[in-house]
Amino acid sequence: xxxxxxxxxxxxxxxxxxxxxxxxxxxxxxxxxxxxxxxxxxxxxxxxxxxxxxxxxxxxxxxxxxxxxxxxxxxxxxxxxxxxxxxxxxxxxxxxxxxxxxxxxxxxxxxxxxxxxxxxxxxxxxxxxxxxxxxxxxxxxxxxxxxxxxxxxxxxxxxxxxxxxxxxxxxxxxxxxxxxxxxxxxxxxxxxxxxxxxxxxxxxxxxxxxxxxxxxxxxxxxxxxxxxxxxxxxxxxxxxxxxxxxxxxxxxxxxxxxxxxxxxxxxxxxxxxxxxxxxxxxxxxxxxxxxxxxxxxxxxxxxxxxxxxxxxxxxxxxxxx
Amino acid sequence: xxxxxxxxxxxxxxxxxxxxxxxxxxxxxxxxxxxxxxxxxxxxxxxxxxxxxxxxxxxxxxxxxxxxxxxxxxxxxxxxxxxxxxxxxxxxxxxxxxxxxxxxxxxxxxxxxxxxxxxxxxxxxxxxxxxxxxxxxxxxxxxxxxxxxxxxxxxxxxxxxxxxxxxxxxxxxxxxxxxxxxxxxxxxxxxxxxxxxxxxxxxxxxxxxxxxxxxxxxxxxxxxxxxxxxxxxxxxxxxxxxxxxxxxxxxxxxxxxxxxxxxxxxxxxxxxxxxxxxxxxxxxxxxxxxxxxxxxxxxxxxxxxxxxxxxxxxxxxxxxxxxxxxxxxxxxxxxxxxxxxxxxxxxxxxxxxxxxxxxxxxxxxxxxxxxxxxxxxxxxxxxxxxxxxxxxxxxxx
Numbered sequence: 001x002x003x004x005x006x007x008x009x010x011x012x013x014x015x016x017x018x019x020x021x022x023x024x025x026x027x028x029x030x031x032x033x034x035x036x037x038x039x040x041x042x043x044x045x046x047x048x049x050x051x052x053x054x055x056x057x058x059x060x061x062x063x064x065x066x067x068x069x070x071x072x073x074x075x076x077x078x079x080x081x082x083x084x085x086x087x088x089x090x091x092x093x094x095x096x097x098x099x100x101x102x103x104x105x106x107x108x109x110x111x112x113x114x115x116x117x118x119x120x121x122x123x124x125x126x127x128x129x130x131x132x133x134x135x136x137x138x139x140x141x142x143x144x145x146x147x148x149x150x151x152x153x154x155x156x157x158x159x160x161x162x163x164x165x166x167x168x169x170x171x172x173x174x175x176x177x178x179x180x181x182x183x184x185x186x187x188x189x190x191x192x193x194x195x196x197x198x199x200x201x202x203x204x205x206x207x208x209x210x211x212x213x214x215x216x217x218x219x220x221x222x223x224x225x226x227x228x229x230x231x232x233x234x235x236x237x238x239x240x241x242x243x244x245x246x247x248x249x250x251x252x253x254x255x256x257x258x259x260x261x262x263x264x265x266x267x268x269x270x271x272x273x274x275x276x277x278x279x280x281x282x283x284x285x286x287x288x289x290x291x292x293x294x295x296x297x298x299x300x301x302x303x304x305x306x307x308x309x310x311x312x313x314x315x316x317x318x319x320x321x
Numbered sequence: 322x323x324x325x326x327x328x329x330x331x332x333x334x335x336x337x338x339x340x341x342x343x344x345x346x347x348x349x350x351x352x353x354x355x356x357x358x359x360x361x362x363x364x365x366x367x368x369x370x371x372x373x374x375x376x377x378x379x380x381x382x383x384x385x386x387x388x389x390x391x392x393x394x395x396x397x398x399x400x401x402x403x404x405x406x407x408x409x410x411x412x413x414x415x416x417x418x419x420x421x422x423x424x425x426x427x428x429x430x431x432x433x434x435x436x437x438x439x440x441x442x443x444x445x446x447x448x449x450x451x452x453x454x455x456x457x458x459x460x461x462x463x464x465x466x467x468x469x470x471x472x473x474x475x476x477x478x479x480x481x482x483x484x485x486x487x488x489x490x491x492x493x494x495x496x497x498x499x500x501x502x503x504x505x506x507x508x509x510x511x512x513x514x515x516x517x518x519x520x521x522x523x524x525x526x527x528x529x530x531x532x533x534x535x536x537x538x539x540x541x542x543x544x545x546x547x548x549x550x551x552x553x554x555x556x557x558x559x560x561x562x563x564x565x566x567x568x569x570x571x572x573x574x575x576x577x578x579x580x581x582x583x584x585x586x587x588x589x590x591x592x593x594x595x596x597x598x599x600x601x602x603x604x605x606x607x608x609x610x611x612x613x614x615x616x617x618x619x620x621x622x623x624x625x626x627x628x629x630x631x632x633x634x635x636x637x638x639x640x641x642x643x644x645x646x647x648x649x650x651x652x653x654x655x656x657x658x659x660x661x662x663x664x665x666x667x668x669x670x671x672x673x674x675x676x677x678x679x680x681x682x683x684x685x686x687x688x689x690x691x692x693x694x695x696x697x698x699x700x701x702x703x704x705x706x707x708x709x710x711x712x713x714x715x716x717x718x
Contacts, residue, residue, distance in 0.1 A: 093524025
């Protein structure tokens with residue numbers, strides 16, 4: 001890997017404290033603390049306009065923060081580590097007249113990879129992903145999906161230690177989304193830290209070991225997906241043959257009767273006392289399920305209903321587009 | 322610094338190949354030759370027209386013997402001082418009214434000479450009379466003195482060069498170099514204005530800004546455009562030399578500059594590069610602020626006017642070596658290359674050029690830095706609290 005000798009591995013690939021970035025009167029990033037452990041897949045989750053892109057651009061050193069400080073691979077000047085970083089911006093950009101393999105090699109060369117090696121790797125990558133025939137085509141002749149793939153290869157051709165992807169799934173069809181997920185996992189297995197932003201909860205839930213939920217320029221939650229889900233207690237759904245009896249006293253206070261079933265959060269003492277009461281009173285248990293809440297439910301609980309609704313709208317808009 | 326230069330070269334190589342390996346570059350190379358070829362064709366034609374028919378001649382309406390004396394005298398003077406330096410005479414009908422002769426559109430007389438050799442009458446418009454009277458008197462005097470006009474012989478004592486002639490010749494070389502440099506800079510540096518628009522429009526700027534310092538982007542673009550300009554200049558120079566060889570023959574030579582031709586040509590190359598980088602970095606910085614091609618087009622005119630002002634300043638100073646304006650033109654960064662190439666033609670000292678080149682290089686760096694600062698602040702919306710210049714911090718451990 002290029003530059004392995006330049007900077008020793010740090011515990012956190014990215015660290016920031018008290019980051020503030022203002023555009024005019026608008027605080028896009030409003031006092032964010034974040035720490036991305038080395039070697040993890042880390043998701044920044046939030047609706048459009050939450051400040052995700054500005055946060056990533058600030059972390060990468062494209063813009064400087066107004067307040068706070070950040071380190072990238074342990075360096076307070078992120079651009080100095082650019083050889084070890086790959087970045088896929090939200091707004092994809094390639095020179096239309098460049099050939100596909102040359103575009104990949106150029107992006108690698110910007111980050112210190114010799115052009116010759118870059119060209120060889122580019123051809124191999126395109127070949128391996130079934131795009132060998134398009135290697136010599138100019139970008140303007142490629143489909144949108146192919147061009148995005150070319151840019152993604154350009155992001156990783158120099159074998160970076162940290163990959164930052166801003167809304168990487170945006171604009172990709174389901175097949176290409178699956179391929180991208182596989183590629184992210186492959187990179188993570190190789191020890192690369194992957195930091196990506198998304199407004200699609202499912203991607204974060206499938207891929208991320210840790211997430212930061214961002215809304216209104218602030219981090220509302222930071223931690224593992226499991227920890228986010230643990231913010232909500234597991235949900236119990238109970239169906240009984242008998243609708244009434246002394247066993248009902250054992251149901252928690254906030255139990256909701258809906259569609260012929262009882263719904264309630266798993267009590268602190270566990271399910272056993274309720275089970276015992278149901279059996280003793282011969283309530284006739286038809287079904288009993290205990291489900292851990294999904295990340296979506298956790299997100300609603302953490303960021304609020306309005307933000308969650310906005311995320312759904314963003315996604316629907318993107319699907320329509 | 323090494324990393325920045327490496328990044329700049331990556332950008333330069335991309336920009337250079339993106340321009341060179343296109344069909345439009347062929348038009349770029351051939352473009353400047355077309356007006357020259359057309360100019361030469363029309364120039365030759367107009368010279369012929371001017372020689373043949375449009376040069377005004379005076380009508381000579383005198384008795385035939387007197388007219389013959391006048392025509393002989395004019396021929397004799399023309400042989401001595403050159404036909405271009407004495408007004409032409411053309412035999413006109415006699416006797417005739419000079420005013421009627423002037424009114425004839427087919428004759429094309431500028432004025433009419435009538436009367437006799439010792440009593441001439443010059444009829445024409447007031448301005449023409451004032452212009453031609455001296456010539457007519459000279460011709461008539463020669464005609465009168467034909468028999469007795471003494472011809473004093475001059476002994477020829479040729480020297481290689483007089484101080485005055487040498488200074489004049491060198492000044493000519495300096496002026497020619499200045500004009501050529503200005504034309505090339507105006508023609509080529511203006512293209513830099515629109516250089517960042519492509520990156521901004523196709524969003525590549527985000528990729529570049531995340532990977533390399535913006536200084537490297539600016540420098541790379543400047544190097545690419547300068548290299549492309551050198552290719553153009555080389556091509557045009559070869560064409561020009563071939564053309565001059567064809568037109569002027571083997572005897573054609575320019576006055577030798579004070580520093581000698583090899584050093585002068587090297588300095589011309591370096592000063593052109595500096596003039597290009599100084600104006601180019603300024604244009605790059607200005608153009609980078611523009612969001613669209615239309616904005617760049619709007620900026621073109623004021624930028625060209627600015628170039629003209631700089632050039633006029635340097636041109637004014639060239640006649641006054643060592644004067645305050647000349648020193649000011651040499652010190653002011655944007656006019657410095659033009660002033661200094663004129664100095665190289667007139668003064669053999671080399672140390673001022675070393676100093677000037679270093680000074681100009683410093684200003685290129687400063688202007689790039691300023692452009693980058695403005696770009697980061699207004700386009701990337703970054704660095705509101707970042708100083709224009711900052712101390713290099715030690716590398717992270």
